[in-house]
Amino acid sequence: MTVPVILALVALQRLLELVLARRNTARLMASGGVEVGAGHYPLFVILHGGWLLAMLAFIPWSAPIDWRFFLVYLLLQPLRVWVVASLGGRWTTRIIVLPGQRLVRQGPYRWLRHPNYLIVALELPLLPLSFGSLRLALIFGALNLMLLAWRCRVEDRALRALCPRDDEAEYGRSAGI
Secondary structure (H helix, E strand, O other): OOHHHHHHHHHHHHHHHHHHHHHHHHHHHHOOOEEEOHHHHHHHHHHHHHHHHHHHHHOOOOOOOOHHHHHHHHHHHHHHHHHHHHHHHHOOOOEEEOOOOOOOOOHHHHOOOOHHHHHHHHHHHHHHHHOOOHHHHHHHHHHHHHHHHHHHHHHHHHHHHHOOOOOHHHHHHHOOO
16 A cells, blocks of 8 residues: 555545534534534644645655554554444534533543543554654654643533533543543
């Protein structure tokens, strides 16, 4: 497989996820959902679009694949599906909170607070590393971590304020929207 083919498949996956996310967002908002952190959402769109474009522009199209990194990237994809399936209609690329609804406690949310963000934090450096681009891996990995730190604070604050929980320890184990 060549770089453009792999990047086209990744772009297609992301576009399909955006379609699902928009459908879920509309349904959540119609059910009384509250969006928080909308101001930083465009930064994620720019980051992820820039990530794909930078790989297309700066990685030679005939670059060999480092299968160690690419295999890990591929192994993350079923986990990504698990996250989406666990949240069901509550999965979206935005932060939409349903006031009064309990946090998701199934799937990876039993053990991790933000499993989707962990997967993305690994994907962004892994794919450029799969083509030997340490520079793009570091740049986009670092930018993503900075944005995710901001997003997690915003999301956690909203979930604490709007979602019932039994105690703070339970919240720490199972945040999900």
